[in-house]
Amino acid sequence: MRNAPLVMYPVGHFLWIFWLCGGLGLGGAILTGWLFSVGQIASWLALISVLTLLAVGAACLPLAVRKKTTCWLHWNGQVWRCLDDEKNETAQTVSSVIVILDVQQALLLRLIGSSVDVPGTQEWVWLYKGFAPVKWHDMRCAVYSALK
Template identity: 30%
Template sequence: MPDSNALSIQIRTAAAWRFGTAALTLAASLSLGWWFVTAFERDSPGWIWLGLPASLALGAAAAMHWIRSGQLRREGEVWRLADGAPGSAEETPGSVAVALDGGHWMLLRFRATPAGSRRHVRWLALSRRDLGGQWHALRCAVYSPRPDPAGRSAQAPAAPSA
């Protein structure tokens, strides 16, 4: 079993996830555009303002930045994420939590430790197909138990003294 305290893997957003989010965003924007155009034909231009929240949500979904590639490392309890985009070689410390687990794919939430960082929460859609042999090590590291923050001295002894 790999050491769950040290991990360094190259990550890549699952191609199926990228395709699915792009297809859903495109379908939603086409549907919303068609609804705006046909609102005048239905003689209800006053109802167009109802499409504003949907437009804002669609804009936010289209602007979400998914990491296409990068480096995910774990050293003890600290996770570090380095975006593979050109010109961004800095690593952001943070924590990782599993949002969805489908067995052969996972959606992870990377929460940056410094709250003032540029992106506080990053979503990582990873699949077994894209990670290959590193998949098992990632799953072990993500699901490994967290040690007590107070350390071993705060824990009760294994056997009471007589």
């Protein structure tokens, strides 16, 4: 069997929470407007509802503008590492990478660390094809074929 390709892939923030908040906010605004138009909700309650939806939207805004890359997941053919940046600085060794969910465009992974301080620490990360589309196939191959 062929070895998995060497790959370095950015692990970033998957903005599903931002889209979820936006969708819930829009749905809530439509529901509030409909209830107000049919007379099922008082105007003061509709105003409070709209202000609450705006506050939730404002709270989700920092999620959209924060730094996208948290680390780089690196497979060197023998060991997984989580690097703080692309220049291989401050590496944390990962003893195993477990695929929890695969939806073709994104992977939910559980990284189990092997650091000396706290062995067996776990971190859950999303990998998204949009972070590095050119490297996506190599990353999927490495995740599925490494450390069998």
